[in-house]
Amino acid sequence: MRSAQVLWNDQLAGTLTQVDSSFYEFEYVDSWLADSTKPAISLTFPKSQKKFQSDHLFPFFFNMLSEGVNRKLQCRMLQIDEKDHFSLLLATSSKDSIGAVSVVPINPESK
Numbered sequence: 001m002r003s004a005q006v007l008w009n010d011q012l013a014g015t016l017t018q019v020d021s022s023f024y025e026f027e028y029v030d031s032w033l034a035d036s037t038k039p040a041i042s043l044t045f046p047k048s049q050k051k052f053q054s055d056h057l058f059p060f061f062f063n064m065l066s067e068g069v070n071r072k073l074q075c076r077m078l079q080i081d082e083k084d085h086f087s088l089l090l091a092t093s094s095k096d097s098i099g100a101v102s103v104v105p106i107n108p109e110s111k
Helices: 030-034 068-078 085-092
Strands: 002-008 011-020 023-028 052-054 101-105
Touching: 002 085, 011 030, 023 030, 068 085, 085 101
Parallel strands: none
Antiparallel strands: 002 011, 002 101, 011 023, 023 052
């Protein structure tokens, strides 16, 4: 299991978890849900108490990844399998992401 913090303008909004190779969860943190001034990070993730679950990486996060030649180059340089979308997301979306959302890996040692 691997997890990442989902930040909105550097503020913790939620947690994205890869439970296994074919199951993902996204959940807002309580403080984000409780603050009515905080927006949903996406229309596909309305603010609610429930956990969002999927058998593939959510399209919102998948679309944060590079495409084509850029993806191939990133994967080669970072030594990540091109089909390992979650690893690529963790490696590339904590910096230089377009928009307000970034995804930062949670160190397993810090748990």
